[in-house]
Amino acid sequence: MPRIAVNAKREIVEDFARVIRERKTEGPKPATEVISFRDERRNNIERRVYQVPIGLLRYRKDNGRIASDVMNYERLNGLIDEKDAAAQSILRQFLADKDPEKVEILTHSIAAHGQNEPAIITADGFLINGNRRKMVMEHLASKPGGSEYMKVVILPGATDPGGSPTLIEIEQLENRYQLQSEGKSEYYGFDRALSINRKIDLGFSLRDQLRDDPRYAHVSEKDLDQLPKGPQVAA
Secondary structure (H helix, E strand, O other): OOOOOOOOEOOOOHHHHHHHHHHOEEOOOOOEEOOOOOOOOOOOOOEEOEEEEHHHOEOOOOOHHHHHHHHHHHHHHOOOOOOOHHHHHHHHHHHHHHOHHHHHHHHHHHHHHOOOOOEEEOOOOEEEEOHHHHHHHHHHOOOOOOOOEEEEEEOOOOOOOOOOOEHHHHHHHHHHHHOOOOOOOOOOHHHHHHHHHHHHHOOOOHHHHHHOOOOOOOOOHHHHHHOOOOHHHHO
């Protein structure tokens, strides 16, 4: 993959973003959340939590958990256009097949207690954190007690304060959440290696990725230099 400019912005699909703006409603308490975006967690900056219809939210094909599935599919069938409804069904199936046991556990949890923490989406509704929760909540929506809405924090758009996130900021955000040990399914093996390499290709260095990992956050620069120079250090 050719190196992309460090400050390259993620393209926002304005039609999708407009519908999100029109259909979002104030979420239940807690009404705000501090997320690991830019320096917001360090500075305790809060963002609003909204409710958005599940059908307006979309899976990202660059989700590291399904990186190998996407790569294999595209090699055989051509590129996946994540804006397309058929492509969304393909991505959903990849998620369902990836870790059935953990999906079942999550299904029981949400059925019993509802959605605990908000998902994180781009301004046009693509999920950075919360892909499996969307999949499960779609399944539960038609069942007693199910909800047709997800609680989400919406990242800024082009005209919002701070501007829309760069491609690297999206990768940083995904990296930070997937390296936290909170009982969520992590990325394993080849998927993890592909995710790390994609981030490196975008300019998000392995050293910076490791700094988001609690195991290496306080390691000195000298000791970091002694670690193996490859994806296995964070696998």
